[in-house]
Amino acid sequence: MNEAETVTVSRGPLPWVLGGLGLVLLAAGSWLGLFHAPGERHMGDVQRIMYVHVPTAWNGMLAFTFAFACALGVLWRGSWRWDCRLEASVEVGVVLAALLCIQGSLWARPTWGVWWDWDPRLTTTAVMLFLFIGILALRRFVDDPERRASWSAVATVIAYADVPLVYFSVRWWNSLHQVQSSPETVSSAFYLPLRLNAFGVLFLMSGLIALRARLAALRLRDELAPPPAAPGAP
């Protein structure tokens, strides 16, 4: 790691603004999705979970992609700032991936008749969740901050490279998930709440990552601080 760099902790209000804006958008999008958008022809009201499920999926993937970028930042620049962001984005990504699996199960039960199915996207998300839980565990079990930063960056690069391989292997193995929709195939009444929620989750996630990175920086500053001088020492 960069020896000359000191750990700085930002104090600006931006994360709170982002988080607040995200919550407002999420509330507006969910309200539109629940009460104004028409029910889907085949699935009925069950489909309305899509308004949070799809934004969670997009942003969960984005959080892990950001973690991968942070890992490259740690490996190339040796910067503590990227290490704090890595910790924050992996943790928020794990929360989103866990939510995604829960939402997927809730939706799958009435639609497919089972809580869990070995479909490529569902299974890849579950594998991704455990890959990144492993990285969080690694961070907890390594006491030296420099080793922790390097090792978790290495593990993040390795885990991220696995995602397409897991996806293709499970896809060949079994497939049931419906094909992704695009704006051309979705009516505008559906995609307005979807877009509002997508930006809502994006802003909320960015705010949470920034706040969590701040917490990581505070902890790191304490860890790296020289021990207090013993009483009576010169």
Added chain:
Amino acid sequence: MTLADALRKDVLLQWRTRARFLAVLAFGAVTLLLFSFAAGPDTGALRRHAPGFLWLALLLSSTLALAESFQAEFEQRALEGLLLLPAPARSLFYGKALVNAAHLTLLGGALVPLAVVLYDLALPRPGALLGLLALGAAGLSAPGTLYAAMASQARARQMLLPLLLFPLVVPVLLSTVKATALLLTGDPMGQLRSWLLLLVCFDAVYWSLCGLLFGRVVEE
């Protein structure tokens, strides 16, 4: 120190600790036996699930073998001495990973006859199965060696290695189990090639990526 020197050191290390190989083999054999108890005595079901049982036994045994492979390097701080030599950390990694891959191939090769007996299997293509064992062992050993280097220096090392390795090697497990089933029961649809291709891709990605990143794991 070149790759050949690193290899010689690791082969010697494995040879001198060969009693451990037998212990890991016994662990794998017990696992195969336990799978039969869990699945019940139905020969048809056992035969159908045999490829999965074989690779799960190898995967579970691999965590013991991989963790052990780095134990000796940290006893009496041998690794620190090795890192002082004018040699890239990469050759240390490839030496260790190649020997681990050979170790796991041997382990798999020793478990196959037991699986044949327990699950009543026919072995129409033993040479191809050995090749598949080598490819699968390579897929387990590249990330496994890297993670073993981390885990053996961390707290809770017994927990950390499987936690990091198991989700990562899902593509290896899927492709080897499918390919083994196709080798054992025939491949009328010609699917074997695509599974082998996936396995080779995994091996290529992780043998290059882990070699590239190993230096960051052992640096002081």
